[in-house]
Amino acid sequence: MRAIRVHETGGPEVLRLDTVPDPTPAAGELLVDVEAIGINFIEIYQREGWYPLPRPFIPGAEAAGTVRAVGSGVTDFVVGDFMTEAVFPSLLHQDPRYFRRGTGGGWARLGAALGQMVWTHADRGGSADGGAIG
Numbered sequence: 001m002r003a004i005r006v007h008e009t010g011g012p013e014v015l016r017l018d019t020v021p022d023p024t025p026a027a028g029e030l031l032v033d034v035e036a037i038g039i040n041f042i043e044i045y046q047r048e049g050w051y052p053l054p055r056p057f058i059p060g061a062e063a064a065g066t067v068r069a070v071g072s073g074v075t076d077f078v079v080g081d082f083m084t085e086a087v088f089p090s091l092l093h094q095d096p097r098y099f100r101r102g103t104g105g106g107w108a109r110l111g112a113a114l115g116q117m118v119w120t121h122a123d124r125g126g127s128a129d130g131g132a133i134g
Contacts, residue, residue: 005020062106077120082120
């Protein structure tokens with residue numbers, strides 16, 4: 001899949017469009033076809049090194065899209081559900097329990113998000129709206 005990644009700290013010029021392996025959902029996670037993303041200060045702070053993460057990483061704490069697959073233990077979502085926001089906690093916490101290298105954030109074609117950090121929107125209010133909710 002294609003993903004924006006940060007290999008070194010700095011300004012917007014350090015963002016690179018890379019081809020990386022598709023993520024797979026771990027237990028409790030959803031694999032999401034990302035249709036829209038939110039862009040917030042957290043991504044700037046991470047890119048600039050204020051909130052250091054292991055590099056390279058895929059930024060993007062928020063996204064909207066359609067569930068492609070579910071990991072074991074996920075009972076509230078099924079393939080095809082539309083979610084208006086997925087928070088990718090691997091990018092919000094520096095605790096290594098939450099950071100799985102390679103799963104990345106929302107600035108990719110696919111993202112793995114914790115099922116407990118995803119909200120649905122029954123009437124498919126729209127991906128762009130969903131990516132902006134935060």
